Amino acid sequence: MFSFHRINPGALALRFFVVLIYGLMLCPLFFVVWLSFFKDSILYFPPSGYTLSWYVNAWNNQAFANGLIFSLKIAFIAAAIGVVLGVVAAIGIIRHPFKGKQIVNTFLLSPLLMPGIVAGIGIYLFYIQAENFLDKDLVGTFGGLLMAHICLTIPWTVRMVSANLHGLDPSIEEAARNLGANSFKVFVRVTLPMLRPAIVAAALFSFIVSFENLEVSLSLVAPGSTTLPIAVMQYLEFNLDPTIAAVATIQIILLGGIMLLTDRFVKISQVV
């Protein structure tokens, strides 16, 4: 009797729900990009016209340019070091059971559990103590900031690599040993290539986590050498024009581009 209702109400509800969720996720992105083209320097809705001048403004702002380069540098080095340490830690935890490994695992993941600002202040206070003890500067140095960012990246690598490693049949590595490979060759020729998708994904996430971090960096940077998120925040203290939206749009395009490019070579979606 209801045969003329061709559309299954359940499927319709699901479709609506999916669109809603995507809409909620993409809404802020959409507005940021849209705002960056508004003509008015004070945010005003609807805009009186559109312009590209905020992009020119962002481009000419020395603080943003320096911040971008500094952030890229920190994120790249932190991700590189963090991934190496994280891979080693994950292999230790999954393949070589030892006493207290659960504690070590939780400890390595702990930066994920802590509010960034708390971690930042914690690291700051620790650095002050360490400075007194070592008689060396840490706060405001590149090395100090880098170490803090490495701490932020490690949990991502540990999580992704150990999840991947957990799903790998240990007999594949045993087969390699059986065929005459020593531990080093097993690792380089078999374990590492099998973990490639997880490692690439971990590197990408580490990069992003470090690149967009504000809270931890906040208490550790020196005047003059700031990261991009801090430069943005400092600009916001005195200005409220769409330059920020333009910077954010550039950042979205940059990170999105890196993600798409990576996904072409390694299917990150299989790992994450």
Next chain:
Amino acid sequence: MANVSLQNLKKQFGTAVAVSDFSLQIEDGELVAFLGPSGCGKTTTLRMIAGFVAPTSGRIFIGDVDVTHMPAHKRNTGMVFQRYALFPHMTVSENIAFGLEMHKVPAVERDKRIKAAQDMVRMTNFKDRYPRQLSGGQQQRVAIARALAIQPKVFLLDEPLSNLDAKLRQEVRDEVRALQQNLGLTTIFVTHDQEEALAISDRMVIMHDGIVQQVGTPNDLYERPRNLFVADFLGKMNFFTGSVNPQGAFVSESGVLIKTSPLTEAVKTVGVRPERVYLANEPMFDNSIRVDIKAVAYLGSHIDVTAQYTNRSLLRCQVANSSAIVTDGLRVGSSAWANFKADDCVVLDT
């Protein structure tokens, strides 16, 4: 190839004993199956031979070399794993080449051996495929080729067929046996499938709770099981528990006299295979028991009959479906004589 000698092998994980006092001499070119239920220690023993598990005590010799403390990658054993364990990021050729590279086989020789190994398992047409593009049977063939390409001293197979479907299992099984015989490979084959073990092994080792129960040819073990576990695990068996009376005859608890030999006073259990029990209208042979037929299961090639004697006790008989006349008399509720020869009875240790 080489012979393998296991001397008083023992493996303990914490307080749990996985394998105890395992001694076995495996001859050059022999196929020995380790058979037992899961957790019996058969895989642990194989892994000790491969070098993945260090024995708690005892020694392992491959040829004349004591390999007890030699790392796995120096032992030159070729192992095939239950879940294939192919390298997912390498093609079929690269999988086979891996072991040859590790053994530093020169490039020219290497190519020849890769090709030979692929031909041997009929995988030449698939040489550039990745493992995920192959079926289970094909993957296991590649695993076999990979293990044999390094010309191992011993060929080790850990439940290699249990992930394959029934038809394929038999096919790969027969291939493994043919390869093993053609190449004269000293082979250890771990399985929990008795039919597999019976079909292809020269000798079988039956294990239970880490202890070797019996070693012998398939025929030996089936016809002359030494104890209750072996008799019960391998095929089916009717058991009579009882004791030897002062006149020197075995009498079961239900009062049935069973003629068998050799009898000692200590004998508590006698067994007879269901297919050695003949149902007839009159008593025959050495042992005859009057029975009532309780259940008849028609299984095509044979018929399983459950018969009852002296009220409670059940006797299983397997009647070959050799002619239609035989099956006619088997009706539930009718009576018959269950007959078996003294020679077909086995005396079992508990």
